[in-house]
Amino acid sequence: MPSGPVRVAIVGTGGIARVHAAALRPAAAAIEGRPTGGRDRGGRSGVPDAASAELVAAADVDADRLAAFAGEFGVPAAYRDLDELLREARPDLVCVCTPPHAHLEPALRCLRAGVSVLVEKPPVVSLREFDLLAGAEGDGGPWFASVYQHRFGGAQRRLKGLADGGAFGRPLLAVCHTTWFRDQAYFDVPWRGRWDTEGGGPTMGHGIHQMDMLLDVLGDWAEVRAIARRQARRTRTEDVSLAHVVFASGAVASVVNSVLSPREESYLRFDFEGASVEVTHLYGYGDGDWRITPAPGCEVPPAALHAGAPSGHREQFAEVLACLADGRRPPVSPAESRRTLSLVAAIYAAAFTGRPVMPADLGPGSPFYDRMDGGQAPW
Numbered sequence: 378m379p380s381g382p383v384r385v386a387i388v389g390t391g392g393i394a395r396v397h398a399a400a401l402r403p404a405a406a407a408i409e410g411r412p413t414g415g416r417d418r419g420g421r422s423g424v425p426d427a428a429s430a431e432l433v434a435a436a437d438v439d440a441d442r443l444a445a446f447a448g449e450f451g452v453p454a455a456y457r458d459l460d461e462l463l464r465e466a467r468p469d470l471v472c473v474c475t476p477p478h479a480h481l482e483p484a485l486r487c488l489r490a491g492v493s494v495l496v497e498k499p500p501v502v503s504l505r506e507f508d509l510l511a512g513a514e515g516d517g518g519p520w521f522a523s524v525y526q527h528r529f530g531g532a533q534r535r536l537k538g539l540a541d542g543g544a545f546g547r548p549l550l551a552v553c554h555t556t557w558f559r560d561q562a563y564f565d566v567p568w569r570g571r572w573d574t575e576g577g578g579p580t581m582g583h584g585i586h587q588m589d590m591l592l593d594v595l596g597d598w599a600e601v602r603a604i605a606r607r608q609a610r611r612t613r614t615e616d617v618s619l620a621h622v623v624f625a626s627g628a629v630a631s632v633v634n635s636v637l638s639p640r641e642e643s644y645l646r647f648d649f650e651g652a653s654v655e656v657t658h659l660y661g662y663g664d665g666d667w668r669i670t671p672a673p674g675c676e677v678p679p680a681a682l683h684a685g686a687p688s689g690h691r692e693q694f695a696e697v698l699a700c701l702a703d704g705r706r707p708p709v710s711p712a713e714s715r716r717t718l719s720l721v722a723a724i725y726a727a728a729f730t731g732r733p734v735m736p737a738d739l740g741p742g743s744p745f746y747d748r749m750d751g752g753q754a755p756w
């Protein structure tokens with residue numbers, strides 16, 4: 378448990394690292410400006426007083442990118458080598474912001490050095506890699522948590538609490554659409570659009586956020602049927618997938634993941650016995666993006682989900698820092714993160730085998746345990 382500000386380091390200083398660095402800045406400023414002891418333990422949108430953060434170091438294999446990032450964010454120590462960073466900068470937490478295929482190795486090195494890691498999505502590129510990483514966590518020692526920042530908006534957290542408490546009755550049906558647009562130039566970045574480096578297309582790289590929100594509310598999935606296609610982009614992965622998912626609760630969901638959709642939208646809809654709950658956004662939501670429609674005869678206040686905080690990295694960091702201050706393991710835990718990654722693997726397995734897939738089909742021995750495409754993409 379750190380006694381002073383949490384010492385944070387970032388490995389991989391590209392696009393998303395800047396979101397991490399920016400999210401840490403206001404958190405630290407908000408903490409400094411506040412009296413101690415005024416912390417909201419109910420925990421929603423406040424940044425905890427007890428935990429403050431300091432970006433102490435960054436690492437990247439690319440010297441120019443590293444120097445630009447360190448200059449932009451005033452990072453005091455920059456390293457080409459992560460082991461050197463771990464030895465010299467002594468971080469409490471490392472944010473892994475490298476491309477997906479380069480998550481496992483730095484995350485393992487941190488855990489083995491006794492340092493906790495917050496790993497960007499997708500946490501790794503296969504279930505096999507995931508189990509290696511989760512297995513490296515210590516009991517009560519350093520932990521590994523995944524970035525799924527859309528779990529941390531106030532409305533999603535309130536929805537989960539209300540749904541878990543049965544406020545809306547049984548969940549019956551859900552719709553989970555990530556219909557985004559990425560032109561061909563987007564795939565010029567060498568690691569994108571490849572099974573070995575990105576682990577998949579929009580199912581793995583884009584829709585995973587919405588599917589994570591879906592699973593956060595509906596819990597364990599039980600069976601998946603799917604198709605995946607490469608319709609228009611010159612990539613090795615799919616550029617669109619469609620899935621039907623049955624949940625252990627009996628609820629059913631329709632899932633669409635696309636990077637071909639000129640009118641972009643992220644849409645989630647939950648039809649419970651007592652209400653429809655919907656959110657329409659793109660890369661992040663606020664309270665105003667949610668809508669509740671009660672079933673006839675059911676009472677649900679329209680502002681039931683109004684909880685203040687938008688979704689985003691800042692909200693997730695607030696929770697992570699609070700957990701570090703209290704010595705708790707933060708969300709999103711390996712068990713929860715694995716469930717989301719296993720749904721992605723199931724969509725690929727169902728699409729490429731043409732058969733329904735259940736969780737037990739994806740264990741060691743399955744080609745879809747070792748690679749998300751199972752070596753079976755038909756194109």
Ligand SMILES: NC(=O)c1ccc[n+]([C@@H]2O[C@H](COP(=O)([O-])OP(=O)(O)OC[C@H]3O[C@@H](n4cnc5c(N)ncnc54)[C@H](O)[C@@H]3O)[C@@H](O)[C@H]2O)c1
Pocket residue numbers: 388389390391392393394436437438439442474475476477479483497498499524526566582
């Ligand atoms: N949560 C979100 O909303 C969100 C959004 C965008 C990207 N991401 C994720 O963030 C990660 C990074 O994406 P990005 O767009 O920032 O990529 P990027 O290509 O912009 O940056 C990656 C950086 O990592 C460096 N790098 C590569 N291998 C390395 C290694 N072994 N050690 C140290 N540095 C290394 C590269 O030089 C580069 O500077 C991906 O996993 C991506 O899926 C998440």
